[in-house]
Amino acid sequence: MKQYLDLCNRIIDEGTWIENERTGKRCLTVINADLTYNVGNNEFPLITTRKSFWKSAIAEMLGYIRGYDNAADFRALGAKTWDANANENRVWLNNPHRKGVDDMGRVYGVQGRAWSKPDGGTIDQLKKIVDNLKAGIDDRGEILSFYNPGEFHMGCLRPCMHTHNFSLLGDTLYLNSFQRSCDVPLGLNFNQVQVFTLLALIAQITGKKPGMAYHKIVNAHIYEDQLALMRDVQLKREPFEPASLSINPDIKSLEDLETWVTMDDFEVSGYQHHEAIKYPFSV
Numbered sequence: 001m002k003q004y005l006d007l008c009n010r011i012i013d014e015g016t017w018i019e020n021e022r023t024g025k026r027c028l029t030v031i032n033a034d035l036t037y038n039v040g041n042n043e044f045p046l047i048t049t050r051k052s053f054w055k056s057a058i059a060e061m062l063g064y065i066r067g068y069d070n071a072a073d074f075r076a077l078g079a080k081t082w083d084a085n086a087n088e089n090r091v092w093l094n095n096p097h098r099k100g101v102d103d104m105g106r107v108y109g110v111q112g113r114a115w116s117k118p119d120g121g122t123i124d125q126l127k128k129i130v131d132n133l134k135a136g137i138d139d140r141g142e143i144l145s146f147y148n149p150g151e152f153h154m155g156c157l158r159p160c161m162h163t164h165n166f167s168l169l170g171d172t173l174y175l176n177s178f179q180r181s182c183d184v185p186l187g188l189n190f191n192q193v194q195v196f197t198l199l200a201l202i203a204q205i206t207g208k209k210p211g212m213a214y215h216k217i218v219n220a221h222i223y224e225d226q227l228a229l230m231r232d233v234q235l236k237r238e239p240f241e242p243a244s245l246s247i248n249p250d251i252k253s254l255e256d257l258e259t260w261v262t263m264d265d266f267e268v269s270g271y272q273h274h275e276a277i278k279y280p281f282s283v
């Protein structure tokens, strides 16, 4: 929690105002933040200075793991977070690649599970990683990349958290996750949970011990219409003791994640939090 609050305070104290053309809003911005999560000790990085909708965050990550490309599939898992980007952004609505209502296009998990090869066919990056790690192999290229500039024009948004790089040291699994752009009041609250849960899940299905997750953020910002709520409400609150996450131990394979897992397979205990804050969302 401290590292989240430190980043919010740093943006407010040292940030630079930057115009953002895509949303038409100004953002108070800093460059470079490094967050770390101790997954081995189950130090779940859940925000306590407002109510966090952690189930939506995990549902989103599960949707990426499954390679979903449709906001309705995310909703069915419990995340409404892609509705606006799929259905309310004028540039995407006018894009000839959009297949209809709720289509997100070739974003995130589509690239992770079905990256198109120039000579035909697709690459399943996640399956290769899981198979290798299960066999104790780290080829120093256990990389899940959602960032495919050749297909940006076929998706509603470029991926923000774009690369997840796994590493094995003996029986311990590590994760470095890279994020190019971060909406600190709204997105980071989710992204912290996602990096943590991704390492916990992949360790569980590959039979490894989870170690540390390292989360690198490049452009960390607060939108102008979020600033007062962050500065005058959320940052005035005292954080509570951290919560912990438990994951159904029956989840044993990538196929389990792809087929029967729901949000009922995740539980958070000891979550004390302040009241929810409704931050404005920029499409």
Ligand SMILES: Nc1nc(=O)c2c([nH]1)NC[C@@H]1CN(c3ccc(C(=O)N[C@@H](CCC(=O)O)C(=O)O)cc3)CN21
Pocket: 052, 053, 056, 079, 080, 081, 082, 085, 157, 183, 186, 187, 188, 189, 190, 277, 278, 279, 281, 282, 283
């Ligand atoms: N401007 C912007 N910020 C983001 O964080 C973001 C995007 N766009 N576009 C793609 C995804 C979608 N994400 C989202 C979208 C919505 C919420 C959101 O509304 N959160 C509320 C309520 C969540 C709920 O009820 O489930 C929150 O209070 O956290 C969070 C992350 C993260 N990403």
Ligand SMILES: O=c1ccn([C@H]2C[C@H](O)[C@@H](COP(=O)(O)O)O2)c(=O)[nH]1
Pocket: 022, 157, 158, 160, 161, 181, 182, 183, 184, 186, 187, 188, 191
């Ligand atoms: O997982 C996510 C997804 C998105 N965001 C935020 C970061 C930005 O505020 C917007 C994306 O806008 P770009 O113009 O494409 O940078 O969404 C996030 O924080 N986390």
